Amino acid sequence: MKGQRGKTPRKKFAFTGTSVIEPVEVYCRIKPADDSNNVCLKSVGDNQVQLMIPADGYRNAQPREFLYTFQQVFDETSTQKDIFDVVSLPLVEDLIAGRNTLLFTYGVTGSGKTYTMTGTPVDQGILPRCLDVVFNTIEHHQAKKYVFEPNNQNGFRVQSEADAMAKLQADIMPCPSVVPKTPKKDKCEFLKNPRLRDKSKVEGVSNQFLYSVFVSYVEVYNNAVYDLLEELTSDPIIGYKAQQTKTIREDSSKMMYIHECKEVEVKNPDEAFHVIYQGQNRRRVARTALNESSSRSHSVFNIRIVQGPVDQSGEEVMHVGIDGVEANSICVGQLSLVDLAGSERTVRTKNMGEQLREASNINNTLMTLRNCIDILRENQKFGSSRIVPYRDSKLTHLFKSYLEGDGKIRMVVCVNPAANEVGETLHVMKFAEITQEVTIQRIEGRFQEVPETPNGRLYPNLEEEFRSDTGSDCTSSSRSTTVPVPLYDLGPQFPNMELVHPSDDSTLKELHRFLGIRLEKRQRCVEVARQKCDDFRSLLLKVEKENSYLPVLEKEVFNLRRENTNLKQDNLNINKELKELQQELRAINSKLRSSERQLQEKNSLIREARDEKCQLKSDYETRIQQNEQKFRQQEYDRQKLEYKCRTYLQEKDRKLNILKNLVNEHSSESSTSTTPSVTPKPARKLRTFTTPAPYTAPRPDPAPRKPVTRLAAARSLHNLDQVSSSSSKKDPAPPPPPPNPRHRRSKSSSAAETWLEHKSQDHEELGTLFQPKLKKKRSVTKLTEKDTKEGNVLPTATGGCTMVFNEVEMVRRGNPGNGKKRHSPPNQHTRPGSDWTDTDVRCGYAIDGHKRPKPSQI
Numbered sequence: 001m002k003g004q005r006g007k008t009p010r011k012k013f014a015f016t017g018t019s020v021i022e023p024v025e026v027y028c029r030i031k032p033a034d035d036s037n038n039v040c041l042k043s044v045g046d047n048q049v050q051l052m053i054p055a056d057g058y059r060n061a062q063p064r065e066f067l068y069t070f071q072q073v074f075d076e077t078s079t080q081k082d083i084f085d086v087v088s089l090p091l092v093e094d095l096i097a098g099r100n101t102l103l104f105t106y107g108v109t110g111s112g113k114t115y116t117m118t119g120t121p122v123d124q125g126i127l128p129r130c131l132d133v134v135f136n137t138i139e140h141h142q143a144k145k146y147v148f149e150p151n152n153q154n155g156f157r158v159q160s161e162a163d164a165m166a167k168l169q170a171d172i173m174p175c176p177s178v179v180p181k182t183p184k185k186d187k188c189e190f191l192k193n194p195r196l197r198d199k200s201k202v203e204g205v206s207n208q209f210l211y212s213v214f215v216s217y218v219e220v221y222n223n224a225v226y227d228l229l230e231e232l233t234s235d236p237i238i239g240y241k242a243q244q245t246k247t248i249r250e251d252s253s254k255m256m257y258i259h260e261c262k263e264v265e266v267k268n269p270d271e272a273f274h275v276i277y278q279g280q281n282r283r284r285v286a287r288t289a290l291n292e293s294s295s296r297s298h299s300v301f302n303i304r305i306v307q308g309p310v311d312q313s314g315e316e317v318m319h320v321g322i323d324g325v326e327a328n329s330i331c332v333g334q335l336s337l338v339d340l341a342g343s344e345r346t347v348r349t350k351n352m353g354e355q356l357r358e359a360s361n362i363n364n365t366l367m368t369l370r371n372c373i374d375i376l377r378e379n380q381k382f383g384s385s386r387i388v389p390y391r392d393s394k395l396t397h398l399f400k401s402y403l404e405g406d407g408k409i410r411m412v413v414c415v416n417p418a419a420n421e422v423g424e425t426l427h428v429m430k431f432a433e434i435t436q437e438v439t440i441q442r443i444e445g446r447f448q449e450v451p452e453t454p455n456g457r458l459y460p461n462l463e464e465e466f467r468s469d470t471g472s473d474c475t476s477s478s479r480s481t482t483v484p485v486p487l488y489d490l491g492p493q494f495p496n497m498e499l500v501h502p503s504d505d506s507t508l509k510e511l512h513r514f515l516g517i518r519l520e521k522r523q524r525c526v527e528v529a530r531q532k533c534d535d536f537r538s539l540l541l542k543v544e545k546e547n548s549y550l551p552v553l554e555k556e557v558f559n560l561r562r563e564n565t566n567l568k569q570d571n572l573n574i575n576k577e578l579k580e581l582q583q584e585l586r587a588i589n590s591k592l593r594s595s596e597r598q599l600q601e602k603n604s605l606i607r608e609a610r611d612e613k614c615q616l617k618s619d620y621e622t623r624i625q626q627n628e629q630k631f632r633q634q635e636y637d638r639q640k641l642e643y644k645c646r647t648y649l650q651e652k653d654r655k656l657n658i659l660k661n662l663v664n665e666h667s668s669e670s671s672t673s674t675t676p677s678v679t680p681k682p683a684r685k686l687r688t689f690t691t692p693a694p695y696t697a698p699r700p701d702p703a704p705r706k707p708v709t710r711l712a713a714a715r716s717l718h719n720l721d722q723v724s725s726s727s728s729k730k731d732p733a734p735p736p737p738p739p740n741p742r743h744r745r746s747k748s749s750s751a752a753e754t755w756l757e758h759k760s761q762d763h764e765e766l767g768t769l770f771q772p773k774l775k776k777k778r779s780v781t782k783l784t785e786k787d788t789k790e791g792n793v794l795p796t797a798t799g800g801c802t803m804v805f806n807e808v809e810m811v812r813r814g815n816p817g818n819g820k821k822r823h824s825p826p827n828q829h830t831r832p833g834s835d836w837t838d839t840d841v842r843c844g845y846a847i848d849g850h851k852r853p854k855p856s857q858i
């Protein structure tokens with residue numbers, strides 16, 4: 001069988017890279033309804049869906065119906081197998097033919113996308129079925145493991161069999177790694193349960209090629225790409241490190257790929273499933289109000305099939321550039337199976353916190369996908385050249401090469417017919433309908449250009465060497481012939497030398513010559529073989545000799561291993577100590593931080609208290625200053641008042657002195673004329689009211705006064721009065737004299753000589769001894785100008801009036817005696833009818849005016 005394949009005439013490589021324009025094919029799958037009486041969607045025929053919007057079902061709209069047409073509609077009764085056969089089987093065929101294809105599921109959360117893509121062990125979805133079919137198809141056409149090796153630039157290179165074997169060896173016996181690998185979770189449901197394999201096969205596999213299958217699994221979570229197959233590295237101190245995000249790049253053929261994404265070569269479906277479920281265990285899912293296990297990320301599972309032409313033996317892949325193979329002879333086809341996370345309305349999913357952020361990222365990515373499709377459609381339909389925002393999200397960036405026209409795109413729209421999801425379903429349907437209008441320019445399978453492997457072939461071309469040694473014909477033309485030349489060729493075939501006659505010497509001679517050549521060739525071959533054997537023997541001897549050192553080397557290796565183990569143990573101990581120390585350090589640091597925090601708080605309290613104190617101090621200082629200023633002002637006012645009072649008293653004293661002098665003078669005059677029978681009492685102290693003089697600085701006391709004459713005194717009094725009146729004129733508001741609570745009376749200047757008795761309004765009864773008996777008497781409570789012409793009426797502070805008289809009455813009290821009628825001594829000045837005739841000169845100013853009482857009246 002294998003030898004037969006090697007003899008198969010080499011096929012001309014038919015990958016020409018021609019392109020076909022195809023629309024995006026959209027299929028619709030309706031999930032079985034929970035409540036069949038409450039649905040908003042139903043299939044109509046094989047390829048139509050009717051969406052019924054009930055009244056108030058969506059944005060208070062009127063009841064309406066929409067009809068959407070798709071490539072095919074799968075109703076509730078459709079099985080996973082039905083969907084796979086229609087949607088995915090052609091894509092597997094394309095994959096094996098070396099074409100790129102993209103299949104994604106789209107829909108609202110909980111509509112059955114993951115179910116359609118992955119399914120359950122007993123009812124498998126698209127992804128496991130695709131793998132089954134791939135391996136069913138290429139089963140006997142697989143290349144040896146590690147012959148194709150990813151070159152980290154989205155391409156592959158062919159490795160020599162020796163390299164592949166070395167890698168396989170390493171794979172079988174892995175070196176013990178110091179770094180523990182990703183912790184294994186429980187075996188997934190699929191691996192625990194026996195699964196039902198899909199038995200289908202597709203056409204298109206060729207005997208001239210050997211195939212290898214590579215799978216990779218990534219997720220786009222919160223708009224970042226993560227490799228689900230990447231081993232998590234661990235640190236002895238911090239534990240497992242966080243997963244690194246991956247970048248999206250473009251390869252030389254403008255195909256988008258994930259840089260440094262782990263690609264695993266799988267040789268059978270079981271290996272592939274192991275990889276899938278390793279990734280699925282890492283995939284982010286969470287429970288939401290609408291789905292028990294809702295995908296929180298968009299997952300992309302890539303199946304890549306690499307195919308290279310077989311060599312002459314029919315067992316190995318030909319090496320580029322060495323076996324006369326053209327550079328573009330390796331073909332890579334890719335099938336991307338994408339399970340999108342569902343669009344979500346937070347009102348319905350009731351997501352909170354991290355899930356809310358995830359939902360927002362999911363919705364943003366889906367929105368970007370819709371935008372890209374929409375703009376692409378517009379550009380294609382109306383010839384516009386709007387920029388398609390592929391880079392707005394990682395998912396569309398990854399899809400760019402498909403959408404730009406490198407492959408086939410199929411979409412399965414999953415819908416939940418429940419009436420309460422009518423709003424979201426309407427959006428999904430609209431998007432699905434628009435997507436069908438986008439066309440993709442599909443390039444037929446083409447071979448990938450790969451550079452020559454860096455190692456090339458490890459072993460020299462023994463055949464060539466042998467031929468050159470034996471002198472065989474080894475020109476390139478002979479190598480390129482379809483009939484292989486045997487290695488131990490002893491020359492051309494025997495010619496037809498049939499001996500027809502015993503005397504036919506010429507034939508015998510010819511035969512002799514041929515046999516001689518053959519013998520010679522044989523001899524040379526034997527020599528070469530012997531030489532090779534000798535070489536080989538010497539090589540063996542050399543190896544044996546080297547092997548003799550092996551025990552020593554083994555011992556050394558053993559010692560080194562032991563040392564290594566001890567070192568590892570030490571290292572572990574040190575790490576343990578380090579961990580403890582770090583924990584202590586963390587505790588100390590946290591304590592330190594809390595102490596610092598406390599210190600800061602206390603410092604801030606002290607600062608606040610100090611500020612408050614300063615504020616209080618400054619307030620008090622300000623208040624003290626204000627008080628001091630007030631006090632100074634009061635002191636100044638007090639001094640001013642004191643000075644005023646003193647001036648006033650001095651003035652009063654001076655006036656009193658004047659009056660006293662006047663009185664003394666008068667008494668001395670009268671004593672010189674008559675000796676009084678009664679010792680006159682000292683003159684009653686008259687109260688005077690003057691307007692205070694304006695404030696001036698205090699002056700020293702005047703010189704001792706000379707005795708004044710009556711006339712001089714009167715003049716001075718008169719002058720004083722004038723001064724006071726003039727000063728009162730100067731001062732616009734003289735203070736009113738203090739109220740005199742005593743009873744007053746005055747004599748009218750009229751001819752009737754009526755006495756006016758001034759009574760206070762509160763009728764204060766004085767009960768004085770000196771109540772004269774007046775014949776004509778009138779009592780008034782308020783003086784008016786017309787009552788008297790002898791003085792001026794001035795208002796008092798209490799609202800009453802004060803009379804300032806022009807005349808002064810001198811009152812003397814005689815001794816009441818012992819019941820005798822008192823006779824007043826004859827007075828020079830009290831002449832009848834001429835009483836107080838000299839009042840003008842005797843006194844100009846008095847407060848109380850009393851008519852000089854007659855002795856008889858006292």
Ligand SMILES: Nc1ncnc2c1ncn2[C@@H]1O[C@H](COP(=O)(O)OP(=O)(O)OP(=O)(O)O)[C@@H](O)[C@H]1O
Nearest residue numbers: 031032109110111112113114115291294295341342
């Ligand atoms: N056609 C179907 N037949 C039977 N069960 C289904 C079908 N479609 C979906 N389901 C069930 O509905 C539930 C939700 O489906 P699934 O997880 O596939 O939704 P989803 O669209 O992937 O949601 P999300 O976007 O949140 O990940 C699952 O329990 C699944 O088994």
